[in-house]
Amino acid sequence: MIKVQLSEAKQQANVVQFQLQEKEKELSTAQLQLSEAMEELNGLRRELEEKENIEREKEKQRKEEDFFWFVRKEDIVMIEKVLGRGGWGEVRVALFQGLKVAAKVLHETIISEYNLSIFSREMEIAAKVRHRFGHHVSNPDYCLNCPEGIDFDCNGLLYICDYFNKRIVVY
Incomplete structure (x- = not known):
């Protein structure tokens, strides 16, 4: 076993x-x-x-x-002449490198956190646009751009700046 x-x-x-x-x-x-x-x-x-x-x-x-595409804020001179008014503000004449440009000045009454967020998003998008007549200013609150079809005679050149609270904002 x-x-x-x-x-x-x-x-x-x-x-x-x-x-x-x-x-x-x-x-x-x-x-x-x-x-x-x-x-x-x-x-x-x-x-x-x-x-x-x-x-x-x-x-x-x-x-x-x-x-x-960036330019300095100091290269922009705001002029008080009003070209037109709209819901967001008024458009004034400004000078950039000797060129007349249109600058959008926001109404203080529309300034709110919500409106600024909408406006800022629009500015972010516009800052990415490349145009031979458009430049963006080194301050992120500030930009120049050449839009199409605006009634303003600048010898065919038109720049738009948004001027808000003593700052120019991307547009």
């Missing part, structure tokens, strides 16, 4: 050893897969970093290009 038990124990040991070898193979395969996945992840991280660097470089380039 002891020989039978010993034989059964050896068989069980062989089965357990075989199962252990199978588990070691599975573990080895899983480690290899993990290693490959880590290599792929590292490759993707490098690729992402390269793309982020390219985007940063493009953004830097865009900012440098934007700088070309």
Whole structure:
């Protein structure tokens, strides 16, 4: 009986050893897969970093290009002559580099947080516009732009500035 038990124990040991070898193979395969996945992840991280660097470089380039369109606030001279009035304010004559320009002066009565947020969003969009007759001032509250179809004779050139609370705002 002891020989039978010993034989059964050896068989069980062989089965357990075989199962252990199978588990070691599975573990080895899983480690290899993990290693490959880590290599792929590292490759993707490098690729992402390269793309982020390219985007940063493009953004830097865009900012440098934007700088070309900026002018200083000191280059604008407001004149009190009123050209017209509207819901948001009145349009006055101003001078920019010797050119007559139209400047929009906001009514103080319409100034609210809500209206300023709408106006600011419009200014953000307009600040991205590129036009051979338009420039943006280095102060973010300030911009020049050449709109189409405005009734104002400036020898074909018209710039618009928004003047608010002693600041000129992007338009």
